[in-house]
Amino acid sequence: MSAVSKDSLYKIGKMSFDGKEVDWYDVVASSYTIDDGYIYYFNNGYTPDGGSYSFNFENSGLYKMKLDGSGKELMYNDFELESDTKNQLYFYDLKDMKVYGDYLYFANYSSKGENKVCRIKKDGSDFETVSKNSAYSLSFDTENNKLYYIGRGDNTGLAKRKCYEILLDTFDETELFEIGINEPDVYYYNNYLYLNYADTALAADISSVSSVMIGERYDTVNKKLELLYGHYNKQEIKDGIFTTIKYDGPYLEWKSE
Structure with missing residues (x-):
């Protein structure tokens, strides 16, 4: 769960199943995922400033920490921006973060990432770009070591959405089909890709x-x-x-x- 007040916006929280106990982690996490005892999260630089807010790019980056909030570690922060305006920092993010194998995958929405699928090893090494096109939703066929994602042929927001397949052994990429609706998510299950x-x-x-x-x-x-x-x-x-x-x-x- 995540908080919504200005002072705690983007903070990760955990809640007991009966709803009686709620604890907030003292981190900024505009996107996150959990795997094998760790929370992997992206800090977009959001900084509470009294009743208002601001963004501090120096704090932004990809982090991980243990489920109890200890062992916080910066994994990567060399994302780059063309400008440090507030709006760009607000939208500067990593989308649809998922762990598969030894890697953390995400759509890199920084200026450097061009909205493409990127990955980094869970120890913070070997950052690399995976996809040829922009993306916002991704899913895995773990039996055949494939990644599927939905995106566009450019990052302008004007091109039609398409679904792509990537062979993760070789990074060979194939366009599968064009999407007839706006911004669906993709889910792989038992030889099918489902679109919501x-x-x-x-x-x-x-x-x-x-x-x-x-x-x-x-x-x-x-x-x-x-x-x-x-x-x-x-x-x-x-x-x-x-x-x-x-x-x-x-x-x-x-x-x-």
Whole structure:
């Protein structure tokens, strides 16, 4: 969990399962992940300043610490910025941090990183860029040592989103398919890539019996896209002079594109 007040913004907290005990770590962490007894986090330089706030680039960097908050260690801070304006520092970040194998992976949103997928060993060594394109969501096929990510062919925000596959043994990269919606996250599971459709609601079309496309997945073995359609069955139940509308469902079905 993370705090939301100005004095504790970006701080990591831990809470007991019954909700009675809450402890805050004395660190700034604008993004983080947990693996094997360690918290890996990025400090974007946020500094509380009374009722306001500021950013101190000298404090920013990639850190790790033990789950109890001890052993804090700076792993890497050579990210560079073109300017030290407040807005750029605010958005200067590492996105979708994940640990896989001996490496911590993330989308590097600093000026130097150009939004590309980067990785660094968990001991803080061997920082390197992995992807050819910008990214904001990534997932792993651990059985076949592959990384999948969604991004754009540039970092302007204008190019269409696409899904890419990277062979982590060689860094060979392949474009798989173009994304038809705005900013979905990608999740790999059992030979499929699933895309979330957060702003598509089946309930919005509840009055229609026709199918509504509400999801998407990619078959990584057969190299084909499948769409998830859903619908409700509408029934009119008459009771004397009154008519009640009843909807059964939703009923879901995957269909090949």
